[in-house]
Amino acid sequence: MELEMKENNIPVRKENLAPHQYTVTLLQEGLRSGLISKQSMENIQTQVLSLFKDLVLRYTKYGSTSVTVETAEKLLNSLYFALDAGMAAADNPAENIALLKNTNIREIYEQGIAVISACLRESEKQYQNIRDNKLDIPLEAYNDTLEKALAEFFRHYNIVFAAQDVPASIDYPLLYDDQKGKGVFYIRQYLERLALETEFCRFFRREEIIKTLENYGRTYNIVYEETLINVCETVITNAVFSFLAGNTVPGLAISRLQYEILSEKLQKINPAELPALIAASLQEIINIYPVRHAKLREYLLNYQDTALIPRILDAAGQGNFQRLIISEAAQDLPDSHLSFQEGTRLSDERFRLIFSYILSREKIADKLQIIRSSIPSVQDLRDILQGECLFGEEYEALFHALNAVDLALLGRRVFLEERRSGPVRLASLLTESAEIDKGKENEKEWEWERRYLGFLQGLSRKKLKLVERYINELEPAENGN
Amino acid sequence: MTLPLVLSSLDLVLKDILINEIIKINDKSRKYGLFLSVEDAREIIEARNRVLRSYGRVELDSGVTKKLILSFCDSPFINQEDYAIIINDLQEIYYYLKNETEDLIGDDELLQIMKELFNTSCGGSRELLAGRELDALVRDLKYKSLLEEFLGEGKE
Numbered sequence: 076m077e078l079e080m081k082e083n084n085i086p087v088r089k090e091n092l093a094p095h096q097y098t099v100t101l102l103q104e105g106l107r108s109g110l111i112s113k114q115s116m117e118n119i120q121t122q123v124l125s126l127f128k129d130l131v132l133r134y135t136k137y138g139s140t141s142v143t144v145e146t147a148e149k150l151l152n153s154l155y156f157a158l159d160a161g162m163a164a165a166d167n168p169a170e171n172i173a174l175l176k177n178t179n180i181r182e183i184y185e186q187g188i189a190v191i192s193a194c195l196r197e198s199e200k201q202y203q204n205i206r207d208n209k210l211d212i213p214l215e216a217y218n219d220t221l222e223k224a225l226a227e228f229f230r231h232y233n234i235v236f237a238a239q240d241v242p243a244s245i246d247y248p249l250l251y252d253d254q255k256g257k258g259v260f261y262i263r264q265y266l267e268r269l270a271l272e273t274e275f276c277r278f279f280r281r282e283e284i285i286k287t288l289e290n291y292g293r294t295y296n297i298v299y300e301e302t303l304i305n306v307c308e309t310v311i312t313n314a315v316f317s318f319l320a321g322n323t324v325p326g327l328a329i330s331r332l333q334y335e336i337l338s339e340k341l342q343k344i345n346p347a348e349l350p351a352l353i354a355a356s357l358q359e360i361i362n363i364y365p366v367r368h369a370k371l372r373e374y375l376l377n378y379q380d381t382a383l384i385p386r387i388l389d390a391a392g393q394g395n396f397q398r399l400i401i402s403e404a405a406q407d408l409p410d411s412h413l414s415f416q417e418g419t420r421l422s423d424e425r426f427r428l429i430f431s432y433i434l435s436r437e438k439i440a441d442k443l444q445i446i447r448s449s450i451p452s453v454q455d456l457r458d459i460l461q462g463e464c465l466f467g468e469e470y471e472a473l474f475h476a477l478n479a480v481d482l483a484l485l486g487r488r489v490f491l492e493e494r495r496s497g498p499v500r501l502a503s504l505l506t507e508s509a510e511i512d513k514g515k516e517n518e519k520e521w522e523w524e525r526r527y528l529g530f531l532q533g534l535s536r537k538k539l540k541l542v543e544r545y546i547n548e549l550e551p552a553e554n555g556n
Numbered sequence: 557m558t559l560p561l562v563l564s565s566l567d568l569v570l571k572d573i574l575i576n577e578i579i580k581i582n583d584k585s586r587k588y589g590l591f592l593s594v595e596d597a598r599e600i601i602e603a604r605n606r607v608l609r610s611y612g613r614v615e616l617d618s619g620v621t622k623k624l625i626l627s628f629c630d631s632p633f634i635n636q637e638d639y640a641i642i643i644n645d646l647q648e649i650y651y652y653l654k655n656e657t658e659d660l661i662g663d664d665e666l667l668q669i670m671k672e673l674f675n676t677s678c679g680g681s682r683e684l685l686a687g688r689e690l691d692a693l694v695r696d697l698k699y700k701s702l703l704e705e706f707l708g709e710g711k712e
Contacts, residue, residue, distance in 0.1 A: 138662025138663065139659055139663050140616060141613050141620065142614055143655065143659075144612045144614055147614035
């Protein structure tokens, strides 16, 4: 009777319940509010303990009764993940507290395992759909996430012993991502959002998307293929501006002239009026675009309110839309693939000046800045390196700042001899170089070359392959290399 | 119920059960001239809990301590005077090995190996058991596991 009165009188505070630690926080809250008595709590804990013991035994294949603390934590988290899933059907905390008190905990656990299994099957189907409809774009993170990481997740996900884990590195960023999500529930929301973004992007022509991404790369001076860019964000932003520039939907291209006019127009508008203008533009795109799902409409509008409008207001505040509106004007900027180019050389006098300046700087950041801004060609960069105006770890900092193409341009010089016998295979060359290092007779003449080899040895296999590809495939337009 | 909570409630639940179970083993060990007092049993459990904590392990059952005492109580190398001390040392060696062998050997098999070595090549020396014999076992096991990993990769 007393309990019933408490049940009626003391509410559970929903704000005290953590969605990703639901059962644990619900039990705490139940005890605090008096909905769970001390005796009930002990009964629940005993049942959880018994389940936990079974799980440990299953994990050790009934061969061991003890495990490391790390394993125990992993198994306990997996158990609670299943209990959370088992109670997800009832959204009401009071109902769930009653469930914990009156139902065998093992039943809730098994119900949770069934929910997780169903979610896994559903997510796998969703994954196959997205894969079948994937965008044909050269974004590494996008392709790797779809082809490798997600496949790896479905291969390695363990419902019983590590249900809360995501055993894969999902690199491709979404417009919004709930990073707090765990296990297959995280993957489900990731795939749902990726499906929406893919559906939206498929409305636009592939060539236009790629052109926009290329211009994006030039605008930000990055190799866009290797960068963690969300393609939907680039597409939606440019679609809005392309529409404002007078193009028909669906269009992404913005010419130089259109950019000039649009930029001037946007700067003249009172910033307070900008949100309405953008909203009207996106609404128009949504009206023309066959948005089948209300979810997609909601998703796009949410992006508009939380990210697009603030970015536009920010750009308006700075009086510069160049980095927000990706236009063909970006084609005037140097291609980030070739931030150092072959050919154009510094005059001797200018070279000496830059060399002395670099030598006089103490901070590596200053040295890197002058190298980036004043050295046009890779031959000049090599001369600078051969002048030994960098010291110790500064070489590594410089190599870190270079993209794969720049590294490859240097690599073409380092592996000049090796390239004469055919395409270079970096993995085997680096193994040989490590062997030579052990014998203390590194055959490379210059310190920067030896440092370069050391730097390559620390690169991921993927990045190394990319550098190797560029070394072998870059046009041999340079002099003497 | 987080892991520390699980552990503290386990300690409470297991302590009394385990003391009783250890005392019951005296029925068997008496014929070898060995027995443990309630105080000894309590000390063995406390030592077990300390060792588990120091080796970063969690045990949800008292079975291993019981099995360990049962395995060694007929050893010709254990006298009543150092019986409890030896059991405590053997517990420590056991959990050290569980970590070092990365849980590749099950409880029963590991206890069997320890008993075999203790009663034969070690001549009852805990130092030899923990040092020479079991170090060699760990080395062999790690080598075997590396070899399997290597051969496994080769097959891929």
